Amino acid sequence: MILxxxxxxxxxxxxxxxxxxxxxxxxxxxxxxIEIRHYSELARHMPExxxxxxxxxxxxxxxxxxxQISSFSWIKCCRTPLLGICAGMQVIGSVFGGRIVPQQAIxxxxxxxxxxxxxxxxxxxxxxxxxxxxxVTVPDDFLLLAGYDEHVEAFxxxxxxxxxxxxxxxxxNRWILDRFANL
Amino acid sequence: xxxxxxxxxxxxxxxxxxxxxQKNQVACLITLISQNPDSYMFHTPNIHRTNLQAEAVGIxxxxxxxxxxxxxxxxDLAAAIKGARDEYGIQGVVTGAIESVYQAVRTQRxxxxxxxxxxxxxxxxxxxDYLRQLLLEGFQVIITxxxxxxxxxxWLGEELTAECICRLEELWxxxxxxxxxxxxxxETMVLDGPIFQKRLEILRSSKSYCNYRGRLFIEExxxxxx
Numbered sequence: 529m530i531l532x533x534x535x536x537x538x539x540x541x542x543x544x545x546x547x548x549x550x551x552x553x554x555x556x557x558x559x560x561x562i563e564i565r566h567y568s569e570l571a572r573h574m575p576e577x578x579x580x581x582x583x584x585x586x587x588x589x590x591x592x593x594x595x596q597i598s599s600f601s602w603i604k605c606c607r608t609p610l611l612g613i614c615a616g617m618q619v620i621g622s623v624f625g626g627r628i629v630p631q632q633a634i635x636x637x638x639x640x641x642x643x644x645x646x647x648x649x650x651x652x653x654x655x656x657x658x659x660x661x662x663x664v665t666v667p668d669d670f671l672l673l674a675g676y677d678e679h680v681e682a683f684x685x686x687x688x689x690x691x692x693x694x695x696x697x698x699x700x701n702r703w704i705l706d707r708f709a710n711l
Numbered sequence: 712x713x714x715x716x717x718x719x720x721x722x723x724x725x726x727x728x729x730x731x732x733q734k735n736q737v738a739c740l741i742t743l744i745s746q747n748p749d750s751y752m753f754h755t756p757n758i759h760r761t762n763l764q765a766e767a768v769g770i771x772x773x774x775x776x777x778x779x780x781x782x783x784x785x786x787d788l789a790a791a792i793k794g795a796r797d798e799y800g801i802q803g804v805v806t807g808a809i810e811s812v813y814q815a816v817r818t819q820r821x822x823x824x825x826x827x828x829x830x831x832x833x834x835x836x837x838x839x840d841y842l843r844q845l846l847l848e849g850f851q852v853i854i855t856x857x858x859x860x861x862x863x864x865x866w867l868g869e870e871l872t873a874e875c876i877c878r879l880e881e882l883w884x885x886x887x888x889x890x891x892x893x894x895x896x897x898e899t900m901v902l903d904g905p906i907f908q909k910r911l912e913i914l915r916s917s918k919s920y921c922n923y924r925g926r927l928f929i930e931e932x933x934x935x936x937x
Contacts (some may be wrong), residue, residue, distance in 0.1 A: 542734040542805070542830045550835035557837075588819060589803075589828045634823065635816040657812060659819065698835050699812065 530555055530709060531578040532564045535585065535615045537592045539566040547585045550698040551613070554705050567599055574602045580609045580709060583616025585696055588634070588659055590615075597622050609689035611647070611708045614660050617692030621664030621683070631663035631679060639681045639695060641674045647691050647707055648673055648682060656681070656695030663694055712828065713738040715792065715801040717818070718772070720761040722845055722852045722871070723807030723833055723891070725901040728768065729848070730832040731805045732906055738799040739771045741791050747779025757855055757900055757929045760911075767907045767934055773798065789821045796825060803828030809836055810893045838891040839883070842876045849905050853913075855927045856898030857920075859888055864920035867927040871899070900929070909934040 532551055536543040544564075552562050563578070575581060583600075586593060593615050603610065603623045612620040618628045639656045641648050666672050666683050675681030675694070682693045689711060697704040716728045718740035731737050742761040765772035773795050777787035795801050804822050808815045808831045815831060822829035833841065845852060852871040857864075861882065869875060879890040888896050903910035915931040 540734070542731060542832055545730060545832035545836075546830065546834040553835070553837055587828060587830065588823060589826075632823075634819050636812060661823075 529561045529563055529578050530580045530582065531575050532562055533570065533581065533583045533616070534564060534566045535583055535593045535619065536566075536587070537590045539568065543587045543590060546587070551582060551584055551705060554698060554702050555709055558706050558709060560709050567593065567596070570599070570602060574605060575608070578608055580611070580711070581606065582705075582708070583610070583612040583619055585614030585616060585659070588661055591662065593619055594622070594628050594662070603690075606690070607688065609708070609711050610691070612692040614694055614696060617683070617694050618662055618664040620690060620692045621667055621670075621680075624667035624669060624685070626665040626667040626670075628662050628664050630661065632661050633658035633694075636700070637695075639674050640676075641682070643671060643673050645673050645684055645691075646711055647684065647704065649707075654701065656697075656701055657699035658695050660694060664692070712736070712802050713800055714803045714805050714828075714830070715739045715741050715773070715795040715799060716805040717788075717807070718742050718761055718765070719758060719807075720764045720900050721807070722850065722899045722901055723809060725764070725807075725850065725904060725906075726841075726845060727805050727807040727832050728770075729904065729906050731830065735803075737770055737805075738801050739773050739795050740765050741795050741804075742772060742774045743777050743784070743788055743791055744774060745777050745779035745784065747784075757927075760900065760929055760932065763911055763932060763934060764901065767909045767911060769908050771799065785817055785821065788818075789824070792821055792827070793825055796827060801827065803830055805830045805832065807833055809833045809838065809841075809891060810889070838889060838893065839876065839880050842871065842879065842891060843873070845871065846873060846876070849903075850901055851903035851910070852899050852901050853927070854897055855900045855929070857896070857923065857925050858898075859894070859896035860923045861886060861888075862896070862923055862925070864918055864925050866897075867918045867920065867925050868916065903937070907937070910937050911935070
């Protein structure tokens with residue numbers, strides 16, 4: 529069972545169709561069971577019963593999650609493989625000591641994968657769909673997987689299966705979700 | 712949140728309106744009437760009929776003309792959205808984009824520049840499941856334009872039914888034609904649905920068709936009580 533965490537500004541918002549349902553559809557199409565929870569429902573409960581956890585993205589104008597970082601403190605104790613997408617990556621970075629920084633990207637851009645990983649494979653360039661006004665710096669315990677220090681595209685925790693990608697894999701890069709689900 | 716929906720009267724913008732109405736207040740519908748039948752951004756067949764659809768769903772319509780020239784039509788779209796913000800106080804824009812990164816990115820940038828939210832509630836939806844959902848939810852949809860091989864003129868005016876969806880699914884498997892017409896292969900018009908207080912009835916229409924490109928021109932239609 530994979531848990532999808534909805535990071536949108538409110539539970540059951542109109543944005544959910546855009547940032548959570550596409551991820552759910554892709555995973556279900558690949559044969560995985562999923563459960564969706566809004567982040568506000570997890571604030572005090574460590575989500576332990578899942579095989580994987582994905583923190584989904586939000587609308588360009590939706591940065592409420594950044595004011596609620598304490599709601600995600602469970603991430604630090606989490607030993608379940610975790611993937612943060614866009615806003616989800618920013619949350620992971622922030623929880624581990626990185627800084628959420630202004631950084632806008634809208635549309636398809638080339639992504640340079642610089643380090644081999646189980647999630648993104650070997651170093652090469654791919655094209656990815658971006659939709660964000662903020663990025664995040666690489667925390668101390670993390671490795672840069674793609675992009676560069678001033679524009680982090682992907683990172684991974686040095687010892688744990690915790691990943692972040694700033695682009696949206698549901699567009700043109702669905703294989704990333706399959707790879708994560710199969711880790 | 713008060714929202715404006717980019718509204719062509721086709722199934723995608725009507726279904727996006729439906730989803731937006733379930734979550735927020737739709738303050739207005741926004742229609743760009745393009746003079747370019749091959750516009751990259753805007754649906755064109757029977758676009759002037761959105762006034763009757765807006766009346767049927769009971770939401771004000773803001774209509775703006777555009778020459779439909781690539782990229783320049785975006786300035787017209789931005790002006791129309793700004794008009795909706797000023798006139799109806801909208802805080803966000805809703806689109807029926809499914810797969811088109813071209814359309815989605817341009818709308819996102821306009822909304823960003825105008826400090827508005829942008830919602831795409833059909834984004835990346837499974838197209839065949841979506842067509843079936845339209846039927847389940849009670850939408851009456853007809854095909855008003857075909858623009859790709861192997862569509863012949865018999866598709867023009869055809870109503871979306873379970874059997875029609877099966878045929879579209881077969882064409883998708885055989886020819887890679889997008890079942891919901893996301894690549895511009897098909898255009899549709901919605902005549903009725905759960906958000907319609909009245910339904911639309913076509914009284915007179917004609918067809919134009921040549922080389923896998925055809926249009927159904929709706930010459931006369933009216934609103935009918937449900």
